Structures are given as C-alpha cells and as structure tokens.
Amino acid sequence: MPFxxxxxxxxxxxxxxALVGDRWSLLVxxxxxxxxxxxxxxxxxxxxxxxVLSERLRRLTAAGLLDRVPYQDEGARARxxxxxxxPGRELAVLxxxxxxxxxxxxxxxxxxxxxxxxxxxxxxxxxxxxxxDGHDLGPRPRLRLEPGPGSRPRA
Amino acid sequence: MPFxxxxxxxxxxxxxxALVGDRWSLLVxxxxxxxxxxxxxxxxxxxxxxxVLSERLRRLTAAGLLDRVPYQDEGARARxxxxxxxPGRELAVLxxxxxxxxxxxxxxxxxxxxxxxxxxxxxxxxxxxxxxDGHDLGPRPRLRLEPGPGSRPRA
DNA sequence: CCAGCTGGGTTTCACAACACAACCCATCCG
DNA sequence: CGGATGGGTTGTGTTGTGAAACCCAGCTGG
Numbered sequence: 001m002p003f004x005x006x007x008x009x010x011x012x013x014x015x016x017x018a019l020v021g022d023r024w025s026l027l028v029x030x031x032x033x034x035x036x037x038x039x040x041x042x043x044x045x046x047x048x049x050x051x052v053l054s055e056r057l058r059r060l061t062a063a064g065l066l067d068r069v070p071y072q073d074e075g076a077r078a079r080x081x082x083x084x085x086x087p088g089r090e091l092a093v094l095x096x097x098x099x100x101x102x103x104x105x106x107x108x109x110x111x112x113x114x115x116x117x118x119x120x121x122x123x124x125x126x127x128x129x130x131x132x133d134g135h136d137l138g139p140r141p142r143l144r145l146e147p148g149p150g151s152r153p154r155a
Numbered sequence: 156m157p158f159x160x161x162x163x164x165x166x167x168x169x170x171x172x173a174l175v176g177d178r179w180s181l182l183v184x185x186x187x188x189x190x191x192x193x194x195x196x197x198x199x200x201x202x203x204x205x206x207v208l209s210e211r212l213r214r215l216t217a218a219g220l221l222d223r224v225p226y227q228d229e230g231a232r233a234r235x236x237x238x239x240x241x242p243g244r245e246l247a248v249l250x251x252x253x254x255x256x257x258x259x260x261x262x263x264x265x266x267x268x269x270x271x272x273x274x275x276x277x278x279x280x281x282x283x284x285x286x287x288d289g290h291d292l293g294p295r296p297r298l299r300l301e302p303g304p305g306s307r308p309r310a
Numbered sequence: 311c312c313a314g315c316t317g318g319g320t321t322t323c324a325c326a327a328c329a330c331a332a333c334c335c336a337t338c339c340g
Numbered sequence: 341c342g343g344a345t346g347g348g349t350t351g352t353g354t355t356g357t358g359a360a361a362c363c364c365a366g367c368t369g370g
Binding site: 177178203204205206207231232233 | 327328331336338
C-alpha cells in the first residue's frame with residue numbers, strides 16, 4: 001500500500017500546518033510563551049502588520065491555542081491579554097525542534113542566538129526521538145510513516 | 156533583560172520558519188522522506204500548483220535540504236529526482252512534532268490518520284524533551300528562552 | 311469639561327504570493 | 341514521422357500581506 005494512496009491533507013502534519021504553518025503564528029506563540037502577551041508589544045516586537053496580528057490572534061484563540069484573558073492595570077480600564085492554553089503549551093516541543101534545527105544549521109559563527117533552558121533547573125533542553133522499544137533514534141532517524149486508524153484513501 | 160529587547164528575526168525559530176514556514180515546504184519534505192521523489196508524483200499527491208512546487212524544490216535544494224539526483228529508468232532518458240540530504244533528514248524530528256501535536260488535538264474520533272514507526276524495529280516513535288540534568292519535561296514543559304552568544308539587541 | 315494620550319484593535323488600499331490552466335521542450339517509442 | 345512522458349515555464353486571475361489611517365473607550369491634565 002504505497003504512501004501516495006493516502007490523502008495528503010488528512011495527515012496530522014498537514015492539519016497542524018494548516019493551523020500554524022504560516023510565517024507568523026508560531027512566532028506569536030513563541031512570544032506569548034516568553035511573556036509577550038499584549039497586542040502592542042507583539043506588534044512591536046514581531047514587526048507584523050497589525051491587521052495580520054489581529055487575525056492570527058483571533059484564529060489561534062478560536063482554535064484553542066491561546067486564551068484571551070481580561071486584566072486591569074491600576075488606573076487603567078479593563079483590557080485583554082493572550083496566554084497559552086494547555087494545547088498551546090504543548091506546541092513548545094515544536095518550537096524547540098525549530099530552534100534546535102536552526103541552531104545546528106543556520107547559526108552564525110558566534111553561536112546560537114538563543115538558548116532554551118528548563119525553567120525549574122536551568123539546564124539546556126534538547127528534543128529527542130525515542131521509540132516504544134526504548135531505542136534512542138538520534139538526529140537522523142530512520143522512520144516509516146504508515147496509515148493509521150483515521151487514514152483515508154485518496155479521491 | 157527582557158525578551159523583547161532581542162531581535163525577533165535573529166532567533167533560530169524565526170530563521171527556520173523563514174526557510175520552511177510556508178504551507179508546502181514541510182509537506183514536500185514529508186513526501187520526499189516517504190519515498191515520493193519525482194516532480195509529477197509530488198504535484199499529484201500534494202495537490203500543489205506545479206509552479207509553486209518547482210519554486211519550493213529549487214529553494215529547498217539551494218538551502219541544502221534536498222539533493223537533486225540524476226537517475227535513469229530503462230528505456231527513458233536521464234532525469235532528476237529529489238532526496239533528503241543530511242540536514243533534511245534532521246528535520247524529521249520537526250515533522251514528528253507536528254504529527255504528534257496534530258494526533259493529540261486535531262484527530263477525528265477514529266484516531267490518528269498516520270503512525271510513525273522506527274524503521275529498524277517497527278515500534279511507534281515519540282518525541283520528548285529532556286534537559287541536560289536528565290529531567291524528562293513532559294508534554295507541557297516549563298521553559299525559558301534566553302539570549303545566547305549569537306543574540307543581537309533590537310534596532 | 312474638553313483635549314489629548316494610550317491600548318487595542320478595524321478599515322482601506324496597493325502589492326506580492328499563490329492557484330489553475332495552458333504551453334513548451336527534449337527524448338524515447340512505434 | 342507522430343505521439344506520449346517527465347519536468348518544468350508562462351500567462352492570468354484570486355487570495356494573502358503590509359503600511360498607514362482611522363476608530364473607540366476611558367483615563368489624565370489643564
């Protein structure tokens with residue numbers, strides 16, 4: 001049963017890409033994960049057009065990756081800020097994977113522009129692949145993608 | 156030193172996204188990783204416009220993620236196919252991260268549309284975060300992104 | 311009490327990226 | 341010679357993106 005017999009768009013990779021696979025969504029999530037939670041701060045730090053930011057925040061909120069939380073600074077009116085939801089925090093591994101690859105292949109001679117640490121112990125964090133038999137798969141794993149129970153044949 | 160004081164684009168996440176952060180590049184790499192190597196097969200399976208596929212293949216090849224390899228079927232003239240290079244294979248962890256998140260949050264009631272297995276032993280593969288102190292960080296890790304040696308302050 | 315500032319957006323419009331279909335070209339086969 | 345492939349390139353409209361202007365509510369200073 002060749003891989004091409006299965007519908008490309010049904011794949012979880014394709015579905016996840018359809019949600020966050022544009023140039024801004026993951027950067028928005030990165031910034032929110034790092035404490036940048038307000039519209040203006042995000043627009044300013046990312047350099048994204050405000051309408052695009054507005055649309056992305058709406059989309060990520062609707063998809064349940066961000067929560068829109070009211071807050072109130074003293075002497076200011078009530079406003080909203082954006083925080084990672086549970087599913088949003090689970091995208092962290094994806095961000096770490098991006099960062100790790102970029103550090104290995106796109107960093108300049110001075111070294112990586114940023115380092116991710118475990119907030120509890122301060123040690124640098126790495127992403128690894130393991131199979132259920134306990135093998136560590138290393139950086140260039142040999143994988144097979146197989147149809148699962150939710151697969152669909154192509155039209 | 157707040158996170159916002161550092162340039163957003165210098166980050167390895169941003170750099171990697173600039174390379175593969177569009178709706179097709181990672182799907183092209185997924186298909187190539189699964190043995191779909193020829194232009195027509197890719198265009199047909201992905202449903203991508205041929206000019207877009209052409210441009211993506213050129214870009215991924217130029218960036219060193221794909222190798223353009225000549226081959227010759229019997230009774231046919233010499234042609235090219237695309238294969239993952241070393242750096243390209245290292246993106247596998249990224250694909251697994253996308254797949255895992257999608258399986259957990261976007262799969263239908265029937266279960267995940269695809270399963271990734273270790274090609275050597277056949278067991279399903281998972282992606283995990285570990286810090287250098289040996290802690291397993293679980294699906295919702297607490298992380299800190301800090302400026303590294305290659306960081307740059309913002310303009 | 312009115313003017314202005316600030317955070318958090320929405321609207322408008324020009325332009326770049328994309329999708330679709332058609333076309334091209336070299337080569338092999340009959 | 342005429343067609344059939346694989347592997348693209350070249351149009352032409354449609355969608356997505358970005359810059360800048362505008363809006364609105366509520367505080368703050370005069």
